[in-house]
Amino acid sequence: MVKKKIVILGAGYGGLRALKRLQDLKPNAEIVLVNKNSYHCEKTALHEVATGAASPGDICYPVSSVVDPQYTTFIKATVSKIEHHSKTIVFENREPLRYDYLLIALGFEFESFGIKGLSDYAYQITNIPSVEHIYKQLNEKLRAVKPGEKLSIVVGGAGFTSIEYIGELMEQLPFLTKAAHLKRDQVSVSCVQSNVLPMFSEDLSGYIIGKLEKKGVTFIKGRVANITANSVFYKESKASTDSSELTADMFVWAGGVRGSSVITNSDFKSDRGRVLVNNNLTVPDCEDVMMIGDCSIVIDDVTGLPYPTTAQIAMQQADCAAANIVAIFNQKPAKDFYYKPKGTVCSIGRHDAVGVVMGKQLRGVTASVLKKVIDTRSIVLIGGVDTVIKKQKLFRKKSMHVVN
Ligand SMILES: Cc1cc2nc3c(=O)[nH]c(=O)nc-3n(C[C@H](O)[C@H](O)[C@H](O)COP(=O)(O)OP(=O)(O)OC[C@H]3O[C@@H](n4cnc5c(N)ncnc54)[C@H](O)[C@@H]3O)c2cc1C
Incomplete structure (x- = not known):
């Protein structure tokens, strides 16, 4: 008898953890893992590569260290869309693939929120090539600064990614400026933001601001309005008509991400590449498709708001999704997902x-x-x-x- 095929899209925190659980649960099925790279990147450490504190090899490991060839086939390919009605995955660079059960964990992408100039001029912290590019550009720009000149680095947003990037950057700058034969005070770092880590108390965010200001970071309250090659324009609030200009020789945008564009290109009802999944993590009207991680939306019953997208929730969803796929496979009821922060x-x-x-x-x-x-x-x-x-x-x- 031909075995049913379970396909996992994405070998990040959610996809790989789900694969590990599925291999442990040993369903009588063929498992296929699809990812565009043959490595897993610890995205929570991308800022380290962006500042030179780590090399890409330090924060990546091969997908093969998780794949058990007895149960799983790994396909290195880039997904372009999912045609759910024909249970088919369409790729950029290979033949389509059919599935019986699908687990989607394709993660996040850069979000410009329609801000003019952002896609053209902002640097982004989203994957290995993007952070290698930031680090390379930072070094090139530092080397181009002449005696008496200054370099202005501006970071947009003050969520996790921005703060972790700025924190690491402030530690690396003394070494980087020395290597470029510059004085440390020839480089300035500013952060344009409307709120510093709002999920933390004022006490904790005050601690962060105090520590980073002491190291020379300038926090500017404002919303980024548009970017040019050398400037950031920001407004005091959404309603403000006037904007202020800040010189930015390098602008790093970490003000938000969206779910995978594969989701937008597919026939799922989505918002910014993310799908509001059922309690058991299946996609509405698609009982054979589950979605986890940054391309899924799960609502916190207490606040009524979506949970923030994190590696932590992606891995907890993965455990639930793997168990539910096996349950559905064995014609048993799927269980609801409960997040335990x-x-x-x-x-x-x-x-x-x-x-x-x-x-x-x-x-x-x-x-x-x-x-x-x-x-x-x-x-x-x-x-x-x-x-x-x-x-x-x-x-x-x-x-x-x-x-x-
Ligand atoms: C700098 C930074 C710091 C962070 N810090 C934390 C933290 O401290 N704690 C925390 O919990 N979270 C943190 N996060 C968030 C966390 O990284 C994400 O929530 C997490 O990566 C989501 O996991 P995921 O499995 O949904 O997607 P990912 O881990 O992003 O995996 C998605 C996978 O899909 C693959 N893929 C994408 N598109 C395609 C395609 N078209 N075809 C084939 N493969 C594709 C990617 O290559 C990737 O392997 C941080 C993020 C950043 C950027």
């Missing part, structure tokens, strides 16, 4: 962080150690202890990655 920690450089874990507010070295433990745990949950040992995650020395 384990806490949130945001780093501000290598040895400082803030966070809330089990209801407790944390800051400083304790929070920073916890952040490393959380990152390591996610590698254990996906790649196993072997991968942690191979990557020497906990003991990795602070390094400066050299660009030629």
